[in-house]
Amino acid sequence: MRVEAIFFLGLIGFFVPMFVLYGLWSGWEPVGSTALALVVGLWGMVGFYLMILSRRIDPRPEDDPMADVADAAGEYGTFSPWSWWPLVLGIAVSFVFLGAAVGWWLLGIGAGIALVGLVGHVLEFSRNHHAH
Incomplete structure (x- = not known):
């Protein structure tokens, strides 16, 4: 989970300057500036959630670069293939x-x-x- 959190939080470092540049070039046009501000906020929320979650749960096999494919074997949930x-x-x-x-x-x-x-x-x- 930590890799995903770093990915989301790291891209905030891209979206914040783009938000500021867009705002300055467009004279803080309301629609685009609001959309980019929301992108920054949403990526931040997801990154913060994943960071908190990575502290609560044990590392997954996907987080270990030396893990085998068989380490991730098992049930992933209950699915109903007959559902309409x-x-x-x-x-x-x-x-x-x-x-x-x-x-x-x-x-x-x-x-x-x-x-x-x-x-x-x-x-x-x-x-x-x-x-x-």
């Missing part, structure tokens, strides 16, 4: 983005479908024969 809910969520996101291009009323339909898909995806293992 990701398709429902994908359709909902399509409606939301289509709503920005066609009409804002379509965004509401996409948000409703997304809510149904999200609840179904989260509670999938809590119903019927999949319940724990």
